[in-house]
Amino acid sequence: xxxxxxxxxxxxxxxxxxxxxxxxxxxxxxxxxxxxxxxxxxxxxxxxxxxxxxxxxxxxxxxxxxxxxxxxxxxxxxxxxxxxxxxxxxxxxxxxxxxxxxxxxxxxxxxx
Amino acid sequence: xxxxxxxxxxxxxxxxxxxxxxxxxxxxxxxxxxxxxxxxxxxxxxxxxxxxxxxxxxxxxxxxxxxxxxxxxxxxxxxxxxxxxxxxxxxxxxxxxxxxxxxxxxxxxxxx
Numbered sequence: 001x002x003x004x005x006x007x008x009x010x011x012x013x014x015x016x017x018x019x020x021x022x023x024x025x026x027x028x029x030x031x032x033x034x035x036x037x038x039x040x041x042x043x044x045x046x047x048x049x050x051x052x053x054x055x056x057x058x059x060x061x062x063x064x065x066x067x068x069x070x071x072x073x074x075x076x077x078x079x080x081x082x083x084x085x086x087x088x089x090x091x092x093x094x095x096x097x098x099x100x101x102x103x104x105x106x107x108x109x110x111x112x
Numbered sequence: 113x114x115x116x117x118x119x120x121x122x123x124x125x126x127x128x129x130x131x132x133x134x135x136x137x138x139x140x141x142x143x144x145x146x147x148x149x150x151x152x153x154x155x156x157x158x159x160x161x162x163x164x165x166x167x168x169x170x171x172x173x174x175x176x177x178x179x180x181x182x183x184x185x186x187x188x189x190x191x192x193x194x195x196x197x198x199x200x201x202x203x204x205x206x207x208x209x210x211x212x213x214x215x216x217x218x219x220x221x222x223x224x
Contacts, residue, residue: 004155031210040121042202042214043156050210058211090155097210098144098163103155 002026006091006104013081013111021076021107023091031094032074033058033101034066036087043090049074081111114139116205118215126223127195133188133218135203145186146204146212147177156202162186198222 005024013019023032030051035043045058047066055066063085065077078085088108092101119134137143144163148156160171167179177188186203203215 033212040216042116042216043212044214045211048211092156094210097208098206100146100158100161101156101212103148103157105153105155 004091004093004102004104006089006107008107009105010108011110013078013109015081015083015111017081017111018077018079019081019109020078021089021091021109023074023076023093023104025072025074025091025093025102027093027102028071029093029095029102030071031096031101032068033092033094034064034074034076035090035092036060036085037090037106038087046076046089083111085109086111114143114205114207114213116203116213116215118201118203118218120218121216122219122221124221124223125193128192130191131189131193131197131220133201133203133220135186135188135215137184137186137203137205137213139184139205139207141207144206144208145177145179146206147171147175147186147188148202148204150200150202150217152199159188159201193220193222195222195224 007022033048034046049068052071091104094101115138117136146161147159149159162179170176175190204212
């Protein structure tokens with residue numbers, strides 16, 4: 001039982017390149033989230049999904065897109081990477097609105 | 113809008129001493145409150161949660177937190193810390209929307 005799996009774990013990009021981060025869960029949770037973590041700022045919500053086929057903007061959505069075509073997967077895309085997007089990205093899932101979130105181990109992304 | 117303030121960015125403490133990590137939130141409605149712990153190079157793990165009922169909640173590894181509605185606080189305490197408690201701790205609040213708002217984090221440094 002893997003829980004929440006993020007791929008890749010590390011990536012270095014050049015400014016302007018694109019990439020997709022994958023989050024896969026085997027817990028059958030409806031809700032999925034993408035956060036970024038930066039020193040001294042805690043975690044900030046980028047986008048989230050309350051079910052298959054749905055997505056919504058979080059606190060810092062600019063420069064990112066997401067898709068939830070299958071219940072178990074939540075993809076985060078960077079169309080044209082910028083140095084300001086250098087961060088650690090975390091995916092999380094939960095049963096519902098009042099329930100704790102379960103986190104993956106993160107993706108460390110550096111943009112040069 | 114919701115916000116969460118963790119009043120200390122770093123808390124150094126000697127092993128076996130007591131510790132308190134402070135968390136205040138702002139919200140005009142009922143909230144759900146969480147403490148998460150993050151060990152180096154890992155994702156966040158749920159430490160404890162307050163959803164309703166008793167205002168004092170406990171974790172399996174000796175931490176406890178008390179929900180104080182009048183002071184809008186959810187401070188985390190442990191009567192005797194171990195070296196293994198060294199980590200970053202995050203307070204988070206949810207207003208039944210499924211979205212978590214995190215504090216900036218507190219680094220607990222336990223010294224021998």
